[in-house]
Amino acid sequence: MxxxxxxxxxxxxxxxxxxxxxxxxxxxxxxxxxxxxxxxxxxxxxxxxxxxxxxxxxxxxxxxxxxxxxxxxxxxxxxxxxxxxxxxxxxxxxxxxxxxxxxxxxxxxxxxxxxxxxxxxxxxxxxxxxxxxxxxxxxxxxxxxxxxxxxxxxxxxxxxxxxxxxxxxxxxxxxxxxxxxxxxxxxxxxxxxxxxxxxxxxxxxxxxxxxxxxxxxxxxxxxxxxxxxxxxxxxEFKKEHSFKITLHSKREMEILKEIMDQESYSYDICSENTINILTLENNELELHRIIRENNLNIMYFIHKPPKLEDIIMEIERR
Ligand SMILES: Nc1ncnc2c1ncn2[C@@H]1O[C@H](COP(=O)(O)OP(=O)(O)OP(=O)(O)O)[C@@H](O)[C@H]1O
Ligand SMILES: [Mg+2]
Structure with a gap:
């Protein structure tokens, strides 16, 4: 050590x-x-x-x-x-x-x-x-x-x-x-x-x-x-990775939403074909696998990782 x-x-x-x-x-x-x-x-x-x-x-x-x-x-x-x-x-x-x-x-x-x-x-x-x-x-x-x-x-x-x-x-x-x-x-x-x-x-x-x-x-x-x-x-500081995924259709969104429920992800529904998934770990590869295996068509996939600045601001705020 x-x-x-x-x-x-x-x-x-x-x-x-x-x-x-x-x-x-x-x-x-x-x-x-x-x-x-x-x-x-x-x-x-x-x-x-x-x-x-x-x-x-x-x-x-x-x-x-x-x-x-x-x-x-x-x-x-x-x-x-x-x-x-x-x-x-x-x-x-x-x-x-x-x-x-x-x-x-x-x-x-x-x-x-x-x-x-x-x-x-x-x-x-x-x-x-x-x-x-x-x-x-x-x-x-x-x-x-x-x-x-x-x-x-x-x-x-x-x-x-x-x-x-x-x-x-x-x-x-x-x-x-x-x-x-x-x-x-x-x-x-x-x-x-x-x-x-x-x-x-x-x-x-x-x-x-x-x-x-x-x-x-x-x-x-x-x-x-x-x-x-x-x-x-x-x-501790409630800073998460956010994945905004827009799919081709409302039906595909329903499928993804069901999987997210099963896998206990937290998410927000943004529109009929857009979902915002929040996780504490960087689950980008996992999400890509889910999308691929279920033949879902992605229009947009945006990953917003948490920023050090945000954590430091949060610590200073507290
Ligand atoms: N030789 C020095 N004399 C006086 N002040 C110094 C000296 N070296 C560093 N500092 C000061 O000490 C502080 C810490 O600097 P340091 O280079 O260790 O930071 P750092 O975290 O490595 O930053 P960076 O991400 O920019 O590399 C800064 O305010 C810097 O101005
Ligand atoms: Mg340095």
Whole structure:
């Protein structure tokens, strides 16, 4: 287990006026944060821009300092003295295309980063991580010729090079297309399921991490304001997925309505051929299956996932 206990951090900003008075302004960015990362689990850290996600991940990965609290890596308390030892057990993956050498091939990039860790049998390890992220066949191609998705998969391979037990991912799908993001998330899920890594992933989009996280922390202005499974959080704040489905005929609507009654979905009837289905989980695939199996003709299918903003507004309102 990787653990944060009552972590707090302030940044000191010097303002011109207070500088004159020789005073420094303190800005609290993390306030008593408690969080656990279990091996084999994907943990989500959700927060809007500026919530403190990157600050927290930098502290957890020993890059930044903090004012008070404790960090544990398994049974070891993380201190500046043992951070080299801790860094052997963890790694950080950030979104975007920085930190890779574009002129070098995927293999050469990994060889370079691997030597920084002084890994024995590095070539074997490189082959292993390339196969985990499905880049074996493109390992000798320069990274500048990789697609965005391939570059991000190489970032994941880079994060795996030291065979860490805990992986920290800071918005790994930022700026990627919907389908590429989905593909990256599949690889992230695999890391916990097949390789027993403890994974922490940050995002500002609830829908994005809903499908892969076992447990989620909501960070707002440096404080954890809610935690649990996404379904628990949605239930607590009564924010649901809404599926607006318009069918071709009134008769088909009757059929769908009957099925929804049997399956105990909640719904509103909007018109004679339009229904609005509300669920706490993302049941898009399930609904598509029901529609297909009953030969229903869809005119429109609109999925409105719940938004993190709405949950945070609700928490602040309460
Ligand atoms: N080095 C720094 N000095 C002063 N303030 C900082 C510093 N780094 C971050 N901050 C402030 O700390 C707060 C949290 O920033 P942080 O980058 O951790 O948020 P975030 O949740 O990662 O946001 P984003 O979604 O935009 O990446 C922000 O108000 C930011 O302006
Ligand atoms: Mg950030």
């Amino acid at each position: 990787y653990k944060a206990e009552n972590l707090s951090k302030s940044y000191i900003s010097k303002r011109k006026f207070s500088q004159l008075l020789k005073k420094r302004d303190k800005k609290k960015v993390l306030n008593n944060v408690n969080l656990n990362i279990e091996k084999g689990k994907v943990i989500g850290l959700l927060g809007l821009n500026g919530a403190g996600k990157t600050s927290l991940i930098k502290i957890l990965t020993t890059i930044s300092s903090y004012d008070s609290g404790k960090i544990y890596c398994d049974d070891m308390v993380v201190t500046p003295k043992n951070k080299i030892e801790v860094r052997k057990k963890i790694n950080l993956i950030t979104g975007g295309e920085r930190n890779l050498y574009w002129r070098l091939s995927g293999y050469e990039n990994l060889r370079y980063f691997g030597t920084l860790y002084n890994i024995k049998a590095l070539d074997e390890r490189i082959d292993e991580v390339l196969s985990i992220v499905g880049l074996t066949d493109s390992k000798n191609i320069p990274v500048e010729k990789y697609s965005k998705g391939m570059k991000q998969r190489l970032q994941i391979a880079k994060g795996l090079i030291n065979n860490p037990e805990y992986l920290f991912l800071d918005e790994p799908t930022l700026g990627l297309d919907v389908h590429i993001s989905k593909e990256i998330r599949t690889y992230i899920r695999k890391l916990s399921e097949d390789y027993n890594k403890g994974v922490l992933i940050t995002s500002h989009i609830l829908e994005e991490i809903e499908e892969i996280c076992d447990y989620v922390y909501v960070l707002n202005r440096g404080e954890i304001i809610s935690e649990g499974s996404i379904a628990d959080i949605l239930m």
